[in-house]
Amino acid sequence: MKTLLGAVLLTVLVTQGYSLTCHSCNSLTGNCALNTTIECNRTTHSTCRSISVNTLIGNENSTYLLSGCGGCFGLVTFNSGLISHYVHTTCCSSNLCNDDVKPDIENSTLNGLECHACYAVTELGCNNTRVTVKCKGQQDRCIHASGHSRGLDPRTFVMKGCASDFLCRNPTGLGLFNYVPSTAFYCCKDGMCNLESRNFTQSTTPGPTTTSTSGPTQLSTSLSIALPLVFLRLVL
Template sequence: MKIQLAAVLLTVLVTQGFSLTCHDCNSLRGNCALNTTIECNRTIHSTCRSISVNTVIGASESNYLISGCGGCFGIVTFNSGLISHYVHTTCCSSNLCNDDVKPDIENSTLNGLECYSCYAVTEIGCNATTDKVKCRGQQDRCIHTSGHSTGVDPRTFVMKGCASDFLCRNPGALGLFRYEASAGFYCCKDGLCNLESRNFTRSTTPGPSTTSTASPSQLSSPLIMAVLLVFLRLVL
């Protein structure tokens, strides 16, 4: 009997030690009721996660919240003037600690950097404009990228604008916004340095280190779907 009781107690302790309870939510309305939880295996996900997504297309804006198990990749932000995307993840390691139920507000403080901006389907169309956009918050790089979209209506794209250092160091993060930089990807730190198309490179200047514990490829499936749903909500 004592041996059986010890075995039960050991099982409970081991299970508790390797499990983590997190709030689980997917909300297109930008709020979570915190009435659903999920059990995570600590050997796979050691933290609870909250993800705030903000998408602006023209005059329309939408927020999306995701919470559950997973790692963090910090802030991914891009602004072409017409279209801007902002994704922020926060993580914590105790049970039900991801109770942040409000959309994260992007830092709107201008940081002094200015970049050429455009969104077009061809390089010629993008080069036909010399529009500019003022960068804000963690958008400390100018970006010039081209490739194809991976959404419900695939097409080529060329984008210029402001971007965060994490996006510049991880071109695959464009997948969060349904883009694949298959033709070109260039980031630079000086003002208005993104006028011309460059070869496929990552950021050419060093930036601040990141505390990211996960890459977008490790967590993109639910998040990509979330951004796609936000996009459809804005354009339909």
């Protein structure tokens, strides 16, 4: 009997040691009620997390909050003027510690950096617009990326704008929004340094400054990346 009781107690202690309880939420409204939980295996997920998502496409602003088990990654933020994305994760390691009920608000303070901005189908279309965007918060790099999008309406894309350092060091972060920067990718620190395309490489040096003309084809907001894809790729 003592042996059986000892085995039961050991099982309980081991289970408690490797189990983590987190709040669970997948909110389409930007608000979460703390009435659903999920049990996480610490050997797989050692922390609870909350993911704040904010996307601006034209004049349409969407905000989400996702909570559950998982690890943290750096701040992913990008702004091309027409399209702006912000994804921020916070993590904690105690039971029910991810008790956020509203998503984070992105820092909107201008930081003095200004970049070429564009979201188009081709490089020529992008260069023809010659629009700029003022960077804010932790968007401390200018970015230039091109490749193809995935989803129901795959097509080529070219985008320029402001970006966070984490995104510049991790180009696959664009996959959160279904962008695959397969043709060109670079970031640079100086203002207006992201005009022309480069081969796919990571860089923090100023970009080339030659010009190109003609042939604009701007993407409409209806063809922009669908926001629910964020939820599919950030599996809780």
